[in-house]
Structure formats: C-alpha cells, structure tokens
Amino acid sequence: MEKFLALSDEKQTLIRNAALSCFSQHGYEKASINDIAKMAGISKASLFQYFGTKQNLYEYLVEHSSTQMKAVYQEQALYANADFFDRVQQAIIMKIDNLKKNPYIVAFIISVAKEPSIEISEHIKDLMQEGEKHLHDLMLRDADLVKFKHPEDAPLLFRTLMHIGYGIVDEIEGVSDFDRIVCEMENILKMLKYHFYKEEYLL
Amino acid sequence: MEKFLALSDEKQTLIRNAALSCFSQHGYEKASINDIAKMAGISKASLFQYFGTKQNLYEYLVEHSSTQMKAVYQEQALYANADFFDRVQQAIIMKIDNLKKNPYIVAFIISVAKEPSIEISEHIKDLMQEGEKHLHDLMLRDADLVKFKHPEDAPLLFRTLMHIGYGIVDEIEGVSDFDRIVCEMENILKMLKYHFYKEEYLL
DNA sequence: ATCACGAATAACCGATTCGGTCAATACAAA
DNA sequence: TTTGTATTGACCGAATCGGTTATTCGTGAT
Numbered sequence: 001m002e003k004f005l006a007l008s009d010e011k012q013t014l015i016r017n018a019a020l021s022c023f024s025q026h027g028y029e030k031a032s033i034n035d036i037a038k039m040a041g042i043s044k045a046s047l048f049q050y051f052g053t054k055q056n057l058y059e060y061l062v063e064h065s066s067t068q069m070k071a072v073y074q075e076q077a078l079y080a081n082a083d084f085f086d087r088v089q090q091a092i093i094m095k096i097d098n099l100k101k102n103p104y105i106v107a108f109i110i111s112v113a114k115e116p117s118i119e120i121s122e123h124i125k126d127l128m129q130e131g132e133k134h135l136h137d138l139m140l141r142d143a144d145l146v147k148f149k150h151p152e153d154a155p156l157l158f159r160t161l162m163h164i165g166y167g168i169v170d171e172i173e174g175v176s177d178f179d180r181i182v183c184e185m186e187n188i189l190k191m192l193k194y195h196f197y198k199e200e201y202l203l
Numbered sequence: 204m205e206k207f208l209a210l211s212d213e214k215q216t217l218i219r220n221a222a223l224s225c226f227s228q229h230g231y232e233k234a235s236i237n238d239i240a241k242m243a244g245i246s247k248a249s250l251f252q253y254f255g256t257k258q259n260l261y262e263y264l265v266e267h268s269s270t271q272m273k274a275v276y277q278e279q280a281l282y283a284n285a286d287f288f289d290r291v292q293q294a295i296i297m298k299i300d301n302l303k304k305n306p307y308i309v310a311f312i313i314s315v316a317k318e319p320s321i322e323i324s325e326h327i328k329d330l331m332q333e334g335e336k337h338l339h340d341l342m343l344r345d346a347d348l349v350k351f352k353h354p355e356d357a358p359l360l361f362r363t364l365m366h367i368g369y370g371i372v373d374e375i376e377g378v379s380d381f382d383r384i385v386c387e388m389e390n391i392l393k394m395l396k397y398h399f400y401k402e403e404y405l406l
Numbered sequence: 407a408t409c410a411c412g413a414a415t416a417a418c419c420g421a422t423t424c425g426g427t428c429a430a431t432a433c434a435a436a
Numbered sequence: 437t438t439t440g441t442a443t444t445g446a447c448c449g450a451a452t453c454g455g456t457t458a459t460t461c462g463t464g465a466t
Contacts, residue, residue, distance in 0.1 A: 249442080
C-alpha cells in the first residue's frame with residue numbers, strides 16, 4: 001500500500017479510476033485484475049506490487065471512495081434557513097456537481113451497494129446515513145407552507161421535485177453538458193415557484 | 204433451436220429469463236453459460252443442445268426481445284387527439300406497465316445498446332426508431348397551447364414532465380408497488396394541470 | 407562508464423473457468 | 437423389454453483467473 005501512495009497523484013488517480021470503473025461495471029467477482037491493469041496502462045504485476053491482493057485493492061477503493069464522499073457531504077452543508085425551492089435547487093446542483101467531479105466514485109459506491117453476498121461495508125452504511133440526513137434538510141417546513149397558494153399541494157410537489165431530481169441526475173450519464181441541464185433545472189424551479197407560490201412570496 | 208421451441212412455454216420462459224438476466228447484468232463477454240444454466244436450473248449441455256453456441260443464444264434473445272417489444276409498441280398506439288396531459292399520463296403508464304410485464308426484456312435491451320464493440324443489431328436500431336416515433340406523438344401541439352395560462356411555459360413544462368417520467372421509471376427498479384407510483388403520478392399530473400391550465404380547460 | 411538499487415514488467419505458476427463435445431443415463435412410448 | 441429421445445455428468449483444450457518471481461529498466465551516486 002505504501003508503494004501505491006508513493007506514486008504521483010496523477011498516476012494514483014489514473015489507477016484508481018481504472019479500478020473503480022472496472023469494479024463498478026462488472027462487480028467484484030467478474031472484474032479482473034488484467035482488465036484493470038490494461039485500462040490503467042500498467043502491468044498486472046505492478047498492481048499486485050501496490051495492493052497485494054484483489055480484495056485489498058477493493059477494500060482500499062471502498063475506504064477511499066467513502067472518505068472522499070463524506071468530505072463532499074461535509075463541505076456541502078445546506079443553508080437550513082433558505083427558501084424551500086432554493087434548498088431543492090442547491091441540493092440538485094450539489095448532486096450534479098459531485099457527479100461531474102467524481103463520476104467514477106459515485107458509480108463505484110452504487111455498485112458496492114449492489115454487491116451480492118458481501119455484507120455492506122461499514123463505510124458505505126455510514127454514507128447512506130449521511131445521505132439520509134442531507135435529504136432530511138430538504139424536507140418541507142411549516143415556514144414554507146404559508147407561501148403556497150394551496151398548502152395542501154406542498155407534499156406532492158415535494159415528491160414531484162424528487163422525481164425531477166432523480167430524472168435529471170439519471171439523464172446526465174456521461175453527458176458533458178452539465179451547465180445546460182443545470183440552467184434548465186433552474187428555469188423549471190423558477191416556473192414551478194411562480195405557479196405554486198402566492199404572489200407576495202415571489203421575491 | 205427447434206429443440207428449444209419444442210419445450211413447454213413455462214420452461215422456455217424460465218430459460219430465457221435466466222439468460223436475459225445474466226446477459227443484462229454482466230454483458231455478453233462476462234456472462235457465462237455456466238451461470239445461465241445454474242440460474243435456469245438445467246445443465247450446461249442442455250443449453251448447447253438448444254442453442255448450439257453462446258452467440259446463437261444471444262442473437263436469439265435479441266431477436267425475441269425486440270419482437271416482443273415491438274408487439275407492445277404496436278398495441279399501445281397513443282390516442283393522437285387526447286389532451287396533452289392525458290397523452291403524457293398514458294405514455295408513462297404504458298412505460299411502467301411494460302416494465303412490470305417484461306422486466307427482463309427491458310433490462311436486456313438496454314444492456315444490448317450498451318454492448319461495446321459489437322455493432323448494434325438491426326433489430327435494436329429499429330426499436331430505437333419506434334421509440335422515437337412514440338415520443339413524437341407526445342409532443343406539444345398548437346391545439347394544446349391555448350389551454351395554458353402562459354403558453355410560453357409549455358415547452359419547459361414538457362421537458363419537466365419528461366424528467367419526471369425518467370425519474371419515476373428509474374425509481375421503480377424492482378419495486379413491486381407499481382399501483383402506488385402510478386397513482387402518485389396521476390395526482391402529480393392533475394396538480395400541474397390545475398396550476399398551468401386556464402380555469403375553463405380544467406374539464 | 408559503472409555500479410547499485412528500487413520500480414516496473416515479462417514470463418510463468420497452479421488452479422479454475424471458459425465455450426463446447428460426447429458418451430452414458432433417465433425416461434417415456436410401444 | 438425394447439426403442440427412441442431428452443437430459444446430463446464427465447470431459448476437452450484453450451483461455452483466464454489471482455498471484456509470484458526473475459529479469460529488465462531507469463536513475464542517481466561514484
């Protein structure tokens with residue numbers, strides 16, 4: 001492991017991304033060290049020099065990815081007091097930003113959660129909790145309800161925004177045009193806000 | 204091949220589903236005949252008895268799946284004259300219904316489109332076109348625009364509904380509670396219609 | 407120029423799995 | 437019991453698996 005950490009950051013990232021990509025595409029069993037080495041442009045022997053065993057490499061990736069991910073969560077504390085729509089908008093932008101900056105890590109973590117038989121690592125369980133907490137910050141509050149023309153719409157609109165968020169994140173998938181989709185999402189939220197809020201709350 | 208078609212329908216389906224599942228999970232190269240045979244509960248030798256080669260089995264699945272899928276498209280002609288929201292609602296319900304009835308086939312076709320190196324089979328290309336045509340039937344028409352409080356909202360609302368559709372379909376993923384999500388989707392569309400349509404068009 | 411030393415790899419290991427074959431078995435009809 | 441067929445366990449050579457080792461390569465000091 002020290003052997004690997006002594007490499008240049010670029011090379012570390014290159015190797016990590018190759019491994020993350022292979023494992024998330026094929027799963028632990030079907031991903032082979034040969035594939036990873038080839039994709040990283042290094043020899044198989046080097047991989048074993050760095051990590052010892054396949055399982056060791058995988059565990060390193062789990063730990064590194066969840067650490068990285070938690071750091072993102074940390075620096076992304078939501079403004080708890082912001083308006084409902086602003087909170088949702090900020091959350092989706094964060095999600096997209098993260099997806100853009102760490103595509104391999106996001107895909108890998110999702111794949112780890114799908115791994116059969118192997119009990120989900122503690123790190124990943126922690127991550128799930130962290131995600132739950134984030135989601136809770138988005139929830140509707142009483143303070144928001146008064147702004148709605150029809151407050152009884154609010155819960156369903158919240159669900160709607162969740163669907164939109166999932167949909168947008170899902171549609172991205174390798175598309176490089178992040179800015180366009182972020183812009184569209186902002187316009188969608190503005191439009192919905194206009195139709196659902198009372199006039200006096202449209203800033 | 205005739206050997207396979209002579210089997211009972213239930214056994215055919217059992218074997219097909221096992222193969223569809225393996226291929227869509229692991230891709231052509233990494234899916235093994237052993238896995239498929241084990242999942243289907245038959246011997247590997249039988250699979251070769253039925254299909255001759257791995258590639259033959261795969262090609263049969265592509266053909267069968269696209270045929271099945273086209274049949275679904277055929278019987279699902281959209282009412283061209285219906286109201287905008289009704290068309291969208293009907294389309295999403297169809298999508299969900301199809302996903303519920305043919306989960307293995309849908310997943311397999313998506314995986315075929317992702318297969319690297321192998322040129323996309325003609326059948327699948329046809330399917331894509333069919334899907335495009337379906338989508339075109341959803342498009343906004345001039346007749347719809349007059350119903351909107353703000354006709355300029357319509358294109359963006361259309362995009363919004365697409366996102367919601369993708370989001371909902373994506374969230375389903377094995378969840379058995381189709382009816383609940385269909386119901387929620389209907390409520391969402393009703394709510395949006397209420398806020399975006401002029402009063403006199405709210406039937 | 408050469409030596410020394412760590413990093414990288416080509417070549418190799420036994421074991422397993424691959425796609426595919428075939429002879430033996432299980433089974434149903436006659 | 438015999439015959440024909442559906443199914444499979446056992447097997448094939450080739451490839452690939454995770455992992456090791458002996459050699460080569462690159463570099464910095466002498």
